[in-house]
Amino acid sequence: MEYVLEAESLGKVYGKKVVLFDFSLKIRKGSIFGLLGPNGAGKSTFIRIVSGLEEPDDGTLSLLGEKAGKKSRRKLGVAPQENAIYNLLTCMENLTYFGSLYGVTGKTAKGRAASLLSQLGLQDKKDTVAGYLSGGMKRRLSLACALMHNPEIIMLDEPTTGLDPATRIKMWETVRKVVRETKATLILTTHYMEEAEALCDRIAFVNTGKVVAEGTPNELKKRVGKEIAKLSTVPGQAENVIRIIKAIRGIDNVTETEHGVIVEGKSIAARLPEIAKILEKHGETVVEMTVSRPSLEDVFLKMTGLKLREVAKAESVKRNWKGEQS
Ligand SMILES: Nc1ncnc2c1ncn2[C@@H]1O[C@H](COP(=O)(O)OP(=O)(O)OP(=O)(O)O)[C@@H](O)[C@H]1O
Ligand SMILES: [Mg+2]
Structure with a gap:
């Protein structure tokens, strides 16, 4: 068994x-x-x-x-x-x-x-x-x-x-x-x-x-998928940095923050050296980088924080199902 x-x-x-x-x-x-x-x-x-x-x-x-x-x-x-x-x-x-x-x-x-x-x-x-x-x-x-x-x-x-x-x-x-x-x-x-x-x-x-x-906890975390990297560069021209990183294959999103940019994408940690190299080539030097991995909390929010549209859909399926029961 x-x-x-x-x-x-x-x-x-x-x-x-x-x-x-x-x-x-x-x-x-x-x-x-x-x-x-x-x-x-x-x-x-x-x-x-x-x-x-x-x-x-x-x-x-x-x-x-x-x-x-x-x-x-x-x-x-x-x-x-x-x-x-x-x-x-x-x-x-x-x-x-x-x-x-x-x-x-x-x-x-x-x-x-x-x-x-x-x-x-x-x-x-x-x-x-x-x-x-x-x-x-x-x-x-x-x-x-x-x-x-x-x-x-x-x-x-x-x-x-x-x-x-x-x-x-x-x-x-x-x-x-x-x-x-x-x-x-x-x-x-x-x-x-x-x-x-x-x-x-x-x-x-x-x-x-x-x-x-x-x-498994690891599988679930992987499913939320994205690791997030925070990068600060010098001179740190955000528009330029965002344009350069966005052009790299496999990058899902780049957003500007007060202290640099946030980069989202699959296995981002492993790709940081490559990203730093490309930035360097374009005159931006990475001075700080941190990676945060998705936590179970992120999975929880993603899995249970259904969009309203989906909840409405689930509700209507349930109503139909109930209709069949009675
Ligand atoms: N005997 C009952 N009569 C009517 N509704 C009930 C009854 N028992 C549970 N419910 C409803 O069923 C739903 C699920 O309740 P349940 O206790 O299974 O939730 P739960 O996941 O254990 O929540 P929690 O994390 O708060 O313990 C709730 O909306 C609750 O109000
Ligand atoms: Mg309970």
Whole structure:
């Protein structure tokens, strides 16, 4: 089995609102997979459908090589966006309770709970009721609860929202360790680009209920494509500089700024020596150059900042689709 999760054209409608539409995704066994997208994109809805808390209105879902159902969902551990822990139970009681739902009981449960508490830095809170924990501690307890039965697929909906930077990095380490040791597949949602970049083998950008791009962080960044170079020259006659650079093959755009020009084009960094040489020939000497590469943030903005025209088109397709349903 290559993929532990295969979603094919999932659709979900709440009342008149189409929340997922033609949502397709494949997640490879053993990978750490990130779902990124703006508020309301449909990430949590997808997670609820995979968890079995919601039924899709359309499409198919398979988990661990079979149609998603009770059996495959027992091998799933989910920490939802809103912590699903019991405030009146202690940390230990929460953990043993969640373990018992999956048949992990007695000594095994207690041992596993103690080990998770210490892995997540909650050993001192073992007998504290969850209601008295800080927000970040609740988040960690919620993660521990999802891991009690050694799930083969772990789904964490915004696991590090509200955590302080140091705790967040510790959480990454824990999550990596769990994945490595249990050979589980991890699916997480996040709004932190640096988190996605640090943790995820692959990322899917979700926008208005659909996967709009999928790939490794590097692939995605390459897709936005352009590296940007900033050049300052002496004497720095902007018009002249722009004309010269524009005439070079493969240059997409040159714009004037206060301190020189910005050059856009594919693999611009590698071409800087060549550009400098040509400028020199025309009497402009490069005195400073910097290159900035596209970040995941750029990809996010590009992939989710759809032009209004495209949104309107997507909306009309959705309306038609809904029409067919009723
Ligand atoms: N039970 C529900 N009834 C009606 N609408 C719902 C329900 N659950 C979710 N929605 C709507 O579905 C859309 C997608 O919500 P969802 O929670 O999946 O987004 P998300 O991508 O997880 O966003 P966030 O990043 O804010 O967590 C939103 O417009 C939301 O209002
Ligand atoms: Mg959400």
